Structure formats: C-alpha cells, structure tokens
Amino acid sequence: MNVIPVDSWKEDMQVFQEAAKKYYAGELKRAEYKGISGKFGSYAQKGDEPKSMLRLRMPAGRLTREKMAFIAESVRKYAIDKIKFTTCQTVQLHNLGLEPVCRIMEDALKVGIVTVGGGGDFPRNTTCSPLSGIDADEYFNVMPYAEAVGQYAMQFINAEKMPRKYKIGFSSSPKNQSHATMRDLGFVARPDGKFDVYSAGGIGPNPKVGVKVGEAVEPQDILKYVRAMWVMFRAYGNYENRARARSRYMQETLGGPEKYYEAFQAKLAEVEGTDDFAFEIKEAVITKAGDGTIENRRAIAQKQPGLYSVVWHPLGGCPSPEVFCQVSDALQEIEGAEIRLALDETAYIVNLTAGEAQKFIDLTAGDSAASLFEMASACIGGSICQQGVRDSQALLRSCAEAVQKAGIPDGALPAIHISGCPGSCATPQVVPMGFRGAVKDRQSAWLLYLNGCDAQGQEVFGKEAGVILETEVPDFLVELGKKVAESGMSFAEWSKANADGVEKVAAKYF
Numbered sequence: 001m002n003v004i005p006v007d008s009w010k011e012d013m014q015v016f017q018e019a020a021k022k023y024y025a026g027e028l029k030r031a032e033y034k035g036i037s038g039k040f041g042s043y044a045q046k047g048d049e050p051k052s053m054l055r056l057r058m059p060a061g062r063l064t065r066e067k068m069a070f071i072a073e074s075v076r077k078y079a080i081d082k083i084k085f086t087t088c089q090t091v092q093l094h095n096l097g098l099e100p101v102c103r104i105m106e107d108a109l110k111v112g113i114v115t116v117g118g119g120g121d122f123p124r125n126t127t128c129s130p131l132s133g134i135d136a137d138e139y140f141n142v143m144p145y146a147e148a149v150g151q152y153a154m155q156f157i158n159a160e161k162m163p164r165k166y167k168i169g170f171s172s173s174p175k176n177q178s179h180a181t182m183r184d185l186g187f188v189a190r191p192d193g194k195f196d197v198y199s200a201g202g203i204g205p206n207p208k209v210g211v212k213v214g215e216a217v218e219p220q221d222i223l224k225y226v227r228a229m230w231v232m233f234r235a236y237g238n239y240e241n242r243a244r245a246r247s248r249y250m251q252e253t254l255g256g257p258e259k260y261y262e263a264f265q266a267k268l269a270e271v272e273g274t275d276d277f278a279f280e281i282k283e284a285v286i287t288k289a290g291d292g293t294i295e296n297r298r299a300i301a302q303k304q305p306g307l308y309s310v311v312w313h314p315l316g317g318c319p320s321p322e323v324f325c326q327v328s329d330a331l332q333e334i335e336g337a338e339i340r341l342a343l344d345e346t347a348y349i350v351n352l353t354a355g356e357a358q359k360f361i362d363l364t365a366g367d368s369a370a371s372l373f374e375m376a377s378a379c380i381g382g383s384i385c386q387q388g389v390r391d392s393q394a395l396l397r398s399c400a401e402a403v404q405k406a407g408i409p410d411g412a413l414p415a416i417h418i419s420g421c422p423g424s425c426a427t428p429q430v431v432p433m434g435f436r437g438a439v440k441d442r443q444s445a446w447l448l449y450l451n452g453c454d455a456q457g458q459e460v461f462g463k464e465a466g467v468i469l470e471t472e473v474p475d476f477l478v479e480l481g482k483k484v485a486e487s488g489m490s491f492a493e494w495s496k497a498n499a500d501g502v503e504k505v506a507a508k509y510f
C-alpha cells in the first residue's frame with residue numbers, strides 16, 4: 001500500500017492560507033471560501049465576524065497522548081474557548097482567528113494529525129467501534145484495519161473528484177457503534193475473524209442500510225473494496241444534483257440492491273491488480289497490569305484483566321477547555337493510556353488501572369453526564385454551522401436544565417440525539433428518540449423521531465412522529481420523564497411495555 005507522507009500535506013496548505021487571508025480581510029465571500037477551505041477541514045462559522053472551525057481528523061477515533069498534548073498546547077496558546085468531540089470521531093476547535101487556524105493546521109502535521117480531507121467531497125475520517133481492542137464483547141480488534149484504510153483512502157484526496165464525501169466505518173461487534181452498515185462503505189467484523197462489507201448506506205434524507213457486497217472477506221482484501229467503492233461512486237454517483245449525490249442514491253440509480261450488488265462485483269473485478277493492496281497492521285499490545293477493582297457507573301471493565309475505560313461525556317460533546325487541558329496533562333504520566341472518541345460524542349479514557357480510573361473520574365466529575373439523559377448527542381448546530389437551521393446545543397442545554405430542575409430520575413429519559421438540520425450529523429434517526437431542526441407555524445421547532453435502532457441486523461430508521469415548537473420540547477420531556485418515573489421502570493422498559501406511550505404523551509405538543 002502506498003502511504004502519503006504526513007508532512008507532504010504542508011505544501012497543499014498554501015492554497016488554504018492564501019484563501020484564509022483573503023476571507024479574513026473581507027476579500028473573499030463566505031461561499032467561495034467554503035469551496036476552498038472544506039478540503040482542509042475548516043469552515044467559516046456563522047456570524048458577522050470572521051471566525052473558523054478546524055476539524056482535526058483522528059483516524060478510527062484514536063486520540064493518542066501526543067495528539068492530546070498538541071491540542072491542549074494549542075488551546076492554551078490561542079486561548080481557544082470551544083472544543084467539540086464530533087459525531088465522526090474527530091476533535092473540532094471553534095472560534096479561531098486567522099493565525100490560529102493556519103498555524104494549528106500546519107503544526108498538527110508534526111504529531112500526525114492531518115486536517116486535509118476533513119470537509120468537502122473527500123474521504124472523511126474513518127470511523128470505528130470506539131472500544132476496539134478492549135471491548136469484552138467484540139469479535140476481534142478492527143482498529144488496526146480502520147487505521148490502515150484511513151491511510152489508504154488519503155490518496156483519493158488529490159485524485160479525480162467524487163460526487164460527494166466518502167465515509168468508511170468499521171464495526172467490531174453487532175452493537176454497530178460506528179454505524180458501519182449505514183456508511184458509504186462499512187466493514188463489519190464476524191466471529192470467524194473476517195469481514196462482511198456493506199456499501200451505499202447512509203443516514204439523513206433518503207436513509208438506507210448498505211447493500212451487503214462482500215461476505216466473509218479476508219482482512220487482507222479490504223483495500224480492494226475501498227478502491228472499488230471509489231470507482232463505483234465516480235461511475236454511478238450523481239454529479240449534477242448535490243441533494244441526490246450521496247452514495248446511497250446509487251441503490252435507486254442502479255435499479256435496486258440486487259443490481260447494485262452486481263455492479264459492485266463488476267467494479268471489484270475491475271480494480272484487481274490496479275493498485276498495491278497489501279498492507280501490514282500494527283496492533284497495539286497492552287502489557288499493563290491492573291492494581292485492583294473499581295465499581296463506578298463511569299468505569300467500564302476492559303477485556304484486559306484489571307484495566308478500565310472511563311466514560312467522559314461533556315454536555316453536547318463540548319468539553320470545558322480547562323478540563324480538556326487537565327486531562328491531557330494527567331494522561332501524559334500514564335503508561336499506555338489514550339482517548340477513544342465515539343460517534344455519540346463520548347470520549348473514553350482507556351487502559352487505566354482502577355486507581356488511575358478513579359483519578360480521571362474525579363478530574364472530569366464536573367464535566368461529564370450525570371445521567372443517561374445527559375449522555376445526549378447534539379451537533380454543533382445552527383449558531384455556528386452554516387447549514388444549520390436550529391441550534392442543537394441550545395436546545396440540549398434548555399432540556400437538560402428543565403429535566404434537572406424537575407428532578408427527573410436517571411434512566412427515566414433516554415439519551416436523545418439532536419441535529420440542527422436534515423444533514424443529521426447527530427444521527428437522530430437511529431436512536432430511540434431524536435430531534436431534527438424544523439419549522440412550525442413560522443416558529444422554531446423540532447421534528448421528533450421515535451424508535452430508531454442502529455444495532456447490526458436490527459437497523460430501523462425512526463418514525464417521524466410530529467413537530468414540536470422549540471419552546472415546548474423541554475416541557476414535553478419533563479412530562480414524559482415524570483410519567484416514566486411514576487411507573488418505576490426505566491425508559492427502555494417503559495417504552496417496551498407501552499408501544500405508543502411516547503407518542504401519546506407527545507400528541508398534545510404536535
């Protein structure tokens with residue numbers, strides 16, 4: 001496999017720097033700037049004053065100590081006030097001026113962080129089950145394969161243009177936390193150490209589960225599938241209409257899943273021998289030993305005896321910059337520790353002894369979800385994102401405040417997912433309860449999705465139950481939480497026993 005040297009991206013960045021200078025000087029319109037900056041993982045934010053977001057790709061969601069230290073140093077140096085763990089397992093830095101955005105982008109290369117391809121119609125960050133290699137329930141560790149594919153796909157950035165972005169995911173168990181069955185291309189681990197491969201799936205408008213295009217694929221053959229998908233996308237993708245350009249529309253274009261399968265097999269045969277598909281994996285070996293046990297709802301026992309992962313889920317995936325830096329400092333001292341980012345905006349601090357786990361639980365105590373409800377996922381939303389119709393972060397804050405004030409007990413409400421527009425970055429369609437930005441009576445409102453599921457083989461895109469005014473969403477959740485709490489059951493148990501229970505409570509708000 002040919003690997004593009006990380007520091008070679010520095011040369012490309014001159015294009016970004018020129019455009020950024022013009023944008024900040026008011027000489028380049030936001031829309032034109034977006035066409036250039038997206039390739040480099042940066043977008044101008046909403047608002048009159050020029051400010052930027054920079055997306056730091058973390059292949060397979062792996063944030064090493066070195067990368068963490070670099071980000072923390074940048075946060076301190078440029079007094080960065082907003083950090084976001086994203087739904088594609090990256091770290092976004094917000095509200096950046098011209099110098100920070102240019103400098104951080106370039107300096108990040110020194111620690112192996114490449115922002116190029118972080119936006120635009122390029123191969124995006126490869127996603128992966130966050131606890132790969134440490135999850136007791138997994139079939140096998142898929143992370144090294146996800147990292148190899150992440151490296152391989154970088155060659156498509158400066159190759160022929162694709163119709164839209166290309167997202168690849170790896171899943172290590174049927175939990176399907178990386179939504180591998182619903183990506184442009186997804187590799188799903190099997191008990192026999194091989195992969196099933198899904199193609200042309202996606203969440204958002206016209207959601208689709210991918211077509212299974214490979215069964216029991218040998219791990220050494222996966223790069224062929226990555227290339228075949230790239231060839232497929234360029235051959236049958238829609239270059240004319242961006243609204244129908246994501247790969248999932250190709251299922252219809254080609255006449256349905258069976259025809260899509262046949263077309264994919266043809267491309268698979270076509271790419272045979274066209275590239276060097278051989279690669280070696282580097283699996284991190286964890287030799288560390290534990291020092292005792294810990295019982296805490298935020299500590300997850302790893303498959304390595306005596307080691308734990310700590311759940312750190314800041315509200316809306318936005319950690320306090322101060323806590324972020326403290327976690328980074330503490331992490332530097334700990335052998336084998338690193339952070340794994342999840343699609344639901346959780347950061348897992350992994351490979352910890354019981355004593356170390358307690359230390360991180362204490363350190364992040366004021367910056368992590370205190371209940372299942374606060375494990376909610378919310379995209380950055382319309383106050384910052386140019387596509388956004390509604391402010392997901394503000395909705396989550398007002399709901400969390402109302403739920404806390406009403407004393408709703410933990411477990412009575414689910415972890416909701418909130419997306420500010422149909423782009424559905426926070427995947428509201430594949431969770432038990434999700435919200436998507438909408439309009440009702442010319443007022444800010446949210447479309448309620450119910451009963452979605454992302455587990456492999458049980459994928460369901462949630463029902464569009466109705467639209468609720470933004471001002472009434474917290475009231476609806478409080479009323480629902482009280483009703484569930486009265487039953488003495490958890491939300492999962494209650495909604496199973498009351499199939500249309502949520503809709504009945506929601507009805508008066510529609």
Ligand code: SF4
Pocket residue numbers: 379380381382385386387388389390392419420421422423424425426
């Ligand atoms: S869901 Fe929409 S508003 Fe939210 S981050 Fe994605 S594109 Fe922006």
